[in-house]
Amino acid sequence: MLKRITLKTWLFIAAGVVIVLALFFFFVNRATLSPSVSKTKGVQLTQNGAGQYQTVIKDGHYLTSAARGLTATSQGNAVDTKDFESGLLNLAKTHFKTGRYIFQEGQYLSSDTVSGLLARQTDSNMTGLNPKDNGKTDSSRNPIYVQSLTEQDFMTKDGSNLKLAGMVVGVAMNTQDTYQKEQYGANYYQTISEADRIAYGKKIAPKLIKQIRAQTGVAKNIPIVIAMYANASEDSLGGGSFYSQATSKSGTNISAWTDIDDKTVVFPKESSDSSSIGTDENTGFTNFNNDIANFFPNIAGATAVGHFTNSKLTSMKVTVTTQFYSQTEIEAFANYVDSAAVKFLPSSAPVQITIKTANETQAILVRKSDDKSYSVTIM
Structure with missing residues (x-):
């Protein structure tokens, strides 16, 4: 004979079912809402909006530049840094289409390599892009021409991996060099003429391309775009502007330079x-x-x-x-x-x-x- 189930028993069973269902939906929702990126190992990509690049996430973290924030000297216009990087990315879109390529912060030029490139050339640092110190402390001194470098990588999918397909490297050139005649002394300002700046940038570009291609993982035949940027003076309210670009398709060969009509007013x-x-x-x-x-x-x-x-x-x-x-x-x-x-x-x-x-x-x-x-x- 079956035993009759009391109302109290039914209520107990119903309460148990509610608790089980609540726990089920809690963990389902938690799994759905929690960002999987933070727990995922390996390389993932962000979702991109219209006209924007997908970007690279590694082991749950945004992949930052290997040499971000490095400059030749501490002086400079604070507005330039942001305008330099954002302007470079906009320029990159004319070479590497957002729907085909994936953007990655520069990973091939290490901080040590960039520090050496931004330094003056010496007997122990022949890779330096800035000229040797001639010992002068007046307008005849050799100024610091190259203030900073920014590398941007453009990747394509290669199975489950990413493959470097191209690079854009921005070179920020000083229009005014700030220096001291003695340590902790007063600041002096040396104006760099437009003609000298443009000529020096063209002079060091093949040397820079050679160093980039020497880095592990950079193929000899990927396109590398060099974009030249003129920094604003320290006291300027606005930033500088890009003024010229060229592309190296292989080796250290560089195409003809083309002007960039970019102005800040x-x-x-x-x-x-x-x-x-x-x-x-x-x-x-x-x-x-x-x-x-x-x-x-x-x-x-x-x-x-x-x-x-x-x-x-x-x-x-x-x-x-x-x-x-x-x-x-x-x-x-x-x-x-x-x-x-x-x-x-x-x-x-x-x-x-x-x-x-x-x-x-x-x-x-x-x-x-x-x-x-x-x-x-x-x-």
Whole structure:
């Protein structure tokens, strides 16, 4: 005879089933939501958006450059580093298509190799790209021409592995060399003429290609693009710009150099700047600056940096310095800047506006190309 199951027993069984199901879904969701990259050994790829490269992840971590952050001297324009690397990646897209190639931070030039390349040439360091010290401490001294190098690798899939298919190497050249006549002494500045900079860059390019191809894993016949960048002076509000490029398809042979029409313009333009590039943008920015200064008295100043490629504006970054302290003032001002920017600043290129005091960022406004409005973030 079957034993009758009581209500209490049914409730106990039901509770057990609920607990089992809850634990099941907890671990299923956890396995689904937890990033598998952090536990996966080997090489994986990130998912790329439209017009962007897939990038390399190794053993759950982003693969950083083997020689990142190295420069010939500690002096330099802080804006240059970011503009140099981002501009180099944009240039790379004209040689290595994002849908076919995978981007990898430079892995073939070690930090020791790059340090040797950026140093002066000496009897013990013949690979140095900068000239020997001639002992002079005036305008006749041999300056530091090459300030920094950036390697970018472009890979293709080879079964379950990645294969190096091409490289882009950016060479940042000084337009002004800062030096000291004695240790811990005053800084002196040596201007490097455009002609000297261009000539010296072409001179050292084959030597650099030779050192790159000497590295383990770099084939003799992969294309290596050399892109030359002119650093801005230390006190410049804007960064520098790329000015020339060439490609080595094999050995140390380099194709004819081609000019890169890449310019950085600081707004408001100085009266001595007779260039026609950025004239319309300068008028719009001046009107924008006057408008917000007339509406709010606590404006310390506004500046902007525009990047132009083939004489066409590709991006603008605006900095507005204020003396606001209350949240209501910041919000009111950000909203007014929004309306003034829509009215006066260009809409054909992405624009970023940062509102800040001397010590902190208060608001950021961003508009993409051809958007009708800005997204406003109050910090």
